[in-house]
Amino acid sequence: MPEKALAAPRRKPRGTALLGAVPFFGYVAIFLIVPTLVVVIGAFAGTDGAVSSANVEALTNGYLLDAFGRSIVLSAVSALVGAVLGALLAYALVTASGLVRRIATSAAGVLAQFGGVTLAFAFLATIGLSGFVTVWLHDHLSIDLYANGVWLFELPGLILVYTYFQIPLMVIVFLPALDGVRPQWREATESLGGSTWQYWTRVAGPLLAPAFLGSTLLLFANAFSAYATAAALVSQGSPIIPLQIRGALTSEVVLGQQNVGKAMALGMVVVVAVVMGLYSLLERRTAKWLG
Amino acid sequence: MAGVIARRRRNQRAFRWVVFVVLGVFFLLPLAAMVEFSARDSQTWPLLVNWPKLSDTYPDLADGIVASLEQAGLTAVLMLVLLVPTAIWVRLRLPRLRRTVEFLCLLPLTIPAIVLVVGLAPVYAWVTYFLGDSSSTLVFAYTILVLPYAYRAIDAGLSAIDVRTLAEASRSLGAGWSTVIVRVVLPNIRSAVLSAAFLTVALVLGEYTIASLLNRTNLQVSIALLGKSSATMSVAVSLAALLLAFALLLLLSLAGRSRKDSK
Amino acid sequence: MSGVAVHLEGLRRAFGSVHALDDLDLEIAAGELIALLGPSGCGKTTALRVLAGLEDADSGRVLVGGKDVTALPANRRDMGMVFQAYSLFPHLTALENVSFGLRLRGRRRDPGRAAAMLDLVGLSAHGRRYPHQMSGGQQQRVALARALAIEPAVLLLDEPLSALDAKVRVQLREEIRRIQTEVGTTTLFVTHDQEEALAVADRVGVMRAGRLEQLAPPAVVYQQPAGAFVADFVGLSNRLPGVVSGPVVAVLGTELPLITPAAAGRVTALVRPEAVDVTPDPDGSGRVLTSSFLGSTSRVTVAVAETLVVAQVASGQLPSLTPGTAVRLTLQPVPVALDPGN
Incomplete structure (x- = not known):
């Protein structure tokens, strides 16, 4: 009998084994695949239910194109600033003692997840109209942060706030690459007559370039997908695409606007997917060199 | 020199x-x-730690806190029930499906939450029809949202042990599949399961996008609402929520590190 | 391209309370290959890194070709260095790695030189491969070619073979010796493997606790170790009780010459296994305990009263030396060292 029980699973058709995976696939189908299909199909559905490219064409409308543009600018600038500062911080951590590094990476793990309403309020408390820094600067140095308009609720403000979670994310994704740089490479460069400058431009720079670029792309995707922080900060107007989607979702007035929202959503997925694809390509190169 | x-x-x-x-x-x-x-209003912090008075003064906030705690707990349970047996089962019996499962689990990384909401709206029309519009129904969407993070934690745990050999050893001793999963594999990936649960709780406590756009409530939604009426209180609650998330995630990362060190 | 002399003078270097270098003096003649040998932590690698300029000395001087280079940074010392492993630049091909140093010197239009160096290490066919496409042994060959391409005044080898497997290790160390003789570069070779040091060097320096215990040609280090530490570290030694009287020490009934004179009295003598002959003899005082086959030679452990003696014998002898056999031991009259006793 025991032998039979042992042999049985091999003999049985795979059907029973497949049964075990049904709950997972069923769940994912309903709550992930169906919503994705809703977006994709909706983006190409006309008001009468027929296939139509009108929604996607609507994306080229001036204000939507502008919103996409601003989203891209916001993501690119916050990714670049975050990548540069994060890389500097990561390098500082690599040369620091073990304890400092441990605490800092743990903190980075927390801060990279820190976004949304609480982050928006943190910055309101800091440089909002009656924020700590705004008031202090005004009282002690007579500096008016907003002499040229309240930029906190516009693109510059969003960039600043996004940087707050971009830098820690960069630290987390870039540290492993820096760890892969072996001290022998610097010493070999030196013994071959290379200066510090030559080491950075000819060895460390080219070696770290794919990792840096890949991390920057990841940061871009991160900022591009972010909604909550901007939603909590910007209550008037919809400067970026996620906020435009909010507008399309909550407005019930304009007929057909729902499907334009889906087209925008599809546009976001396409941008993020392309960026993430490039990221994984660069990641593979990094693994070969610095793994 | x-x-x-x-x-x-x-x-x-x-x-x-x-x-x-x-x-x-x-x-x-x-x-x-x-x-x-x-701290500009000296009443803020004493009020925040006085639950009866707080829920009296700011009923919406109290509702949001309760809803978020409920969602965090339920999402963690649903995620574990759905993911852990599947991950183990796929490794043991359906190795060919592993790539597919991994792909599906990581897919939400390329689908921003705001996009997911757009697609979820019609699905949630049905959820509301069958289960009502309680804020706890958000758990279904949240489980998808935490899937990449939870999957990576559990997959790392499973990779660290030889599931197949463990299963063959216990089956040769006469154990059935359920015994293998519950009493042999699960105890060996306890810390991975724990970190998946921790991550889930932390992520759910910070979620705003889906809750606000599906017209349900949670902590973040109520903080955002509060911001319109009482700035001081909303900042205080933000800070408290933040410190809680800090504590949770720091605990998690320190636990993860000590596990790695002891290896 | 003939070498220059190197002189390390009174080098001291402490890491906390540990003295990695304790007043180290070392002279390397032009074109000579010196192997620094010692257990880990004896300071041999520190000595090499101070010479390379990759580590500061607390005091002392480094002279290359009579010039004081102590204050010069590593990139101006003109030294070629081969590391233990993983020192090739992973984003460059083998050929690009070799020509890297030449390019830094602005000699980018010298393709012949790099190719010639690759040829010298026998890898001319692999110029386009990337480091991750090569074996460990091939990578070390490229590293050697890269170090030699810049025609350095001194070649530094920091345990270059320790990450390779045994067979490649032997092959490559012979090749290093051949190439070094061919180009004539003054070379410092650091290793913890005594066999490697003896095989490759003109002179071997045995280090302990930041000092040189002995600096001599391989045969001398092996046959006439300066003291017990060297005798112990270089090759395996039996510790046998003996009695000194005059210029000789009596061990197991045989009088052996002493390497260094010692006061009369009871001592512990260090006797090499290959200096012990074993003959089956029913009346012998020894009994074979164990025997192990090592290839062309074999190792036999013999108990004489309370003392255990390890002997190296020809494998042909093994069948007559099964455990339990009664044997007679004879010691060859080669000079022996004494354990200073502690």
């Missing part, structure tokens, strides 16, 4: 200090500002 190497070390140390101080100010200033801002 004229130490060439010593000079470089000094330069590095100076660089390190400049970076740490500048970025340290950038990261700590908003936190300090929140402390200062929330």
Whole structure:
């Protein structure tokens, strides 16, 4: 009998084994695949239910194109600033003692997840109209942060706030690459007559370039997908695409606007997917060199 | 001695200090500002720790807190029930499906939450029809949202042990599949399961996008709402929520590290 | 391209309370290959890194070709260095790695030189491969070619073979010796493997606790170790009780010459296994305990009263030396060292 029980699973058709995976696939189908299909199909559905490219064409409308543009600018600038500062911080951590590094990476793990309403309020408390820094600067140095308009609720403000979670994310994704740089490479460069400058431009720079670029792309995707922080900060107007989607979702007035929202959503997925694809390509190169 | 190497070390140390101080100010200033801002009204903090009075004064906030705790707990349970047996089962019996499962689990990374909401709206029309519009129904969407993070944690745990050999060993001793999963594999990936649950709780407590756009409530939604009426209180609650998330995730990362060290 | 002399003078270097270099003096003649040998932590690698300029000395001087280079940074010392492993630049091909140093010197239009160096290490066919496409042994050959391409005044080898497997290790160390003789570069070779040091060097320096215990040609280090530490570290030694009287020490009934004179009295003598002959003899005082086959030679452990003696014998002898056999031991009259006793 025991032998039979042992042999049985091999003999049985795979059907029973497949049964075990049904709950997972069923769940994912309903709550992930169906919503994705809703977006994709909706983006190409006309008001009468027929296939139509009108929604996607609507994306080229001036204000939507502008919103996409601003989203891209916001993501690119916050990714670049975050990548540069994060890389500097990561390098500082690599040369620091073990304890400092441990605490800092743990903190980075927390801060990279820190976004949304609480982050928006943190910055309101800091440089909002009656924020700590705004008031202090005004009282002690007579500096008016907003002499040229309240930029906190516009693109510059969003960039600043996004940087707050971009830098820690960069630290987390870039540290492993820096760890892969072996001290022998610097010493070999030196013994071959290379200066510090030559080491950075000819060895460390080219070696770290794919990792840096890949991390920057990841940061871009991160900022591009972010909604909550901007939603909590910007209550008037919809400067970026996620906020435009909010507008399309909550407005019930304009007929057909729902499907334009889906087209925008599809546009976001396409941008993020392309960026993430490039990221994984660069990641593979990094693994070969610095793994 | 004229130490060439010593000079470089000094330069590095100076660089390190400049970076740490500048970025340290950038990261700590908003936190300090929140402390200062929330202390402007001396009533704020005493009120925040006095639950009966708080739920009296700000019923929406109290509802949001309760809803978030409920969602966090339920999402963790649903995620574990759905993911852990599947991950083990796929490794044991359906190795060919592993790539597919991995792909599906990581897919939400490329689908921003705001996009997911767009697609979820019609699905939630049905959810509301069958289960009502309680805020707990958000758990279904949240389980999808935490899937990439939870999957990676559990997959790492499973990779660290040889599931197949463990299963064959226990089956040769006469154990059935359920015994294998519950009493042999599960105890060996306990810390991975724990970190998946921790991550889930932390992520759900910070979620705003889906809750607000599906017209349900949770902590973040109620904080955002509160911001419109009482700025001081909303900053205080933000800070408290933030410290809670800090504590949760720090605990998680320290636990994860000590596990790695002991290996 | 003939070498220059190197002189390390009174080098001291402490890491906390540990003295990695304790007043180290070392002279390397032009074109000579010196192997620094010692257990880990004896300071041999520190000595090499101080010479390379990758580590500061607390005091002392480094002279290359009579010039004081102590204050010069590593990139101006003109030394070629081969590391233990993973020192090739992973984003460059083998050929690009070799020509890297030449390019830094602005000699980018010298394709012949790099190719010639690759040829010298026998890898001319692999110029386009990337480091991750090569075996460990091939990578070390490329590293050697890269170090030699810049025609350095001194070649530094920091345990270059320790990450390779045994067969490649032997092959490559012979090749290093051949190439070094061919180009004539003054070379410092650091290793913890005594066999490697003896095989490759003109002179071997045995280090302990930041000092040189002995600096001599391989045969001398092996046959006439300066003291017990060297005798112990270089090759395996039996510790046998003996009695000194005059210029000789009596061990197991045989009088052996002493390497260094010692006061009369009871001592512990260090006797090499290959200096012990074993003959089956029913009346012998020894009994074979164990025997192990090592290839062309074999190792036999013999108990004489309370003392255990390890002997190296020809494998042909093994069948007559099964455990339990009664044997007679004879010691060859080669000079022996004494354990200073502690």
